[in-house]
Amino acid sequence: MKTAARAPATPTPATCFRRFLQSDLARRCAGNPHHSLRAYAMHLGVDHSTLSQILRGKRALTATTIEKLGARLDLAPAVVDAYAARERAASLSTHDGEGERRLAADAASVVADPTHSAILELVSLAEFRADSRWIASVLGIDVDEVNVALHRLLRLGLLRMESRERWVDTTGDAIADPGALTAVVLRRLAATLERLGAGELSDHSAMTVALRADRVPEAIARIARFRAELASLFAADARRDDVYRLEIHLFPLTNLRSEPEPADGTTRDAVPDPLERP
């Protein structure tokens, strides 16, 4: 789990490369009324429409492009490398966000839904058959439920399909102890997020904790105060050059406090959903 950033080899630029280009163009235009986007593009050796798209954020900047433009602008190699690294980290914090959310959801599901540990237990049996239909019949669930669980176990690296017949539970003996399984799942989640390249400019952390349910409102109030504190911290800067997203999720992993079924024999599922069409 990422908790502390290592010191980067090169100071991280205060702004992204696109902003740097915008500033450089503006400075040149201010110093020379005849300078233009077209002249700047010619100086950089790129098509003016391409440069326009870069400046408007419509085209992604690759490390190769940054190196090429940086060389044209006589930037030091270390500065170019730092801009490229910053672009890469910003890219990761955007497009991997969905993947990270999915992985966190996978981990929560594995911890909360005993289907996953049941599958891992079956894998170790001598009678085990690498067959979703067989697993479904043994567990008394639907094949699709088995396959959704398999997908989660594979994504988190908790299961490995080594051959046609042999699947391997990679959690060791953790499935015998729900607490140990939770710890393994969270370690794998953290390791997977690390492997995905969560960069210096982002932080990802999670914890599973036992609590008294009547303390949850206080926790929610503290989260609200924490968000307000962070907002104040960033609002104090007159000049801001990037946009980040902070997400905090606090939710139950169990159904220990769910309402009992109605005493009249009906189930909650029998209550029609007003949004569901007949």
Next chain:
Amino acid sequence: MGRPVMQFQILSKDPERAASFYGRLFEWKVDANNALGYRQIKTGAGRGIEGGIWPSPPEGHAFVQLFVEVGDVGAHAARAAELGGRVVIPPQKLPDGDELAICADAEGIPFGLYRAAR
């Protein structure tokens, strides 16, 4: 040898409904009689690629992904990561003998790497 796109896969939150929908719309045949209970789609056209339907979890999205046949699934997964993509599911040997990995490109678009059983 080239690396052809061999299959499309529909990730559906309701695989049975998706199978029924496309079966009725295009007269595709869906066969789930295999070890993973995987709904294999036969278009019956004799050209184009065939497909399949896999369940998407409740917290996931419904979408379509493509499977590209490669000679070495592990090597291509590693190469995808080098090029700025990521490996979502490392190479696995499926019960039918096929080898499969799921990766995502630099924009996060998932795709499959696949090698048929020999």
